[in-house]
Amino acid sequence: MSKTRSSEPRGPSQRQLRVGELIRRSLSELLTRGDLHEPELSGMSITVGEVRATPDLKRATCFVLPLGGGDEETMLAALRRAKPEIRFLLARNMKLKHAPDLKFEIDRTFDRMDETRRLLSDEKVRRDVEADDIAPDDAGPDGAEGDAG
Template identity: 60%
Template sequence: MAKNRFSEGAGPSQRQLRVGELIRRTLSDVLNRGDIHDPDLNRLSITVSEVRTSPDLKIATLYVLPLGGNNREEAIQGLKRNKHELRRALSKETTLKFTPDLRFLIDETFDRLDETRELFARDDVRRDLDEGEDEA
């Protein structure tokens, strides 16, 4: 089996990062302007926090979160329902050779941050951390 940089756990290339950021900014603008003709989607304020592209740039996974973290499923369904219109807007506003297929996932970064804060607030964890500082 041939080894490549992805089988060894390397991260995304500069090109993937650059294209992902271009897609993120463009679709954030499209959603903020309300360019999509779907009243259910337009009434939600959706943040596109990150876009990860496949190595061949044919698939873009958008990590999104509605304002306040509410209506998550409704936001995902609205984005999926309007995927073709979003791709068309992306195609019009960028100079990408190919417009990638769009996939949508809820960004759970903030949930993980809350869980981490709760973990560090626990008495047994704080005690262990304080003991570690005393040894240093």
């Protein structure tokens, strides 16, 4: 009997997570030290929030954000221009035979966190959540209210 594969999407493998974190750390160090020859990146503070590697490790998406609310489009354009140099330095620093192709995107994690916080602070949502938390505990083991006493 052959093994059936689930059609459900799986999360990233341990290897993908490990490589993504190595790239994130190395990229952060490169940007902090100012090792790149791209003039627009020299005075810019950039946070690398996450790096997601594809299962074959040939591509990696780097989620970045300028600190202090800098110009996101200028930062992305500068990172894209510096991509060949970044790949070369990452391969050398991480001792990789082949550095993955990098894609840079704006990290929207903080925006999503703010939106979630805003929703949870809404009075109607708060009442609904509190009602859901209270309702199951009020019923006894047989579904009746209170103790059988």
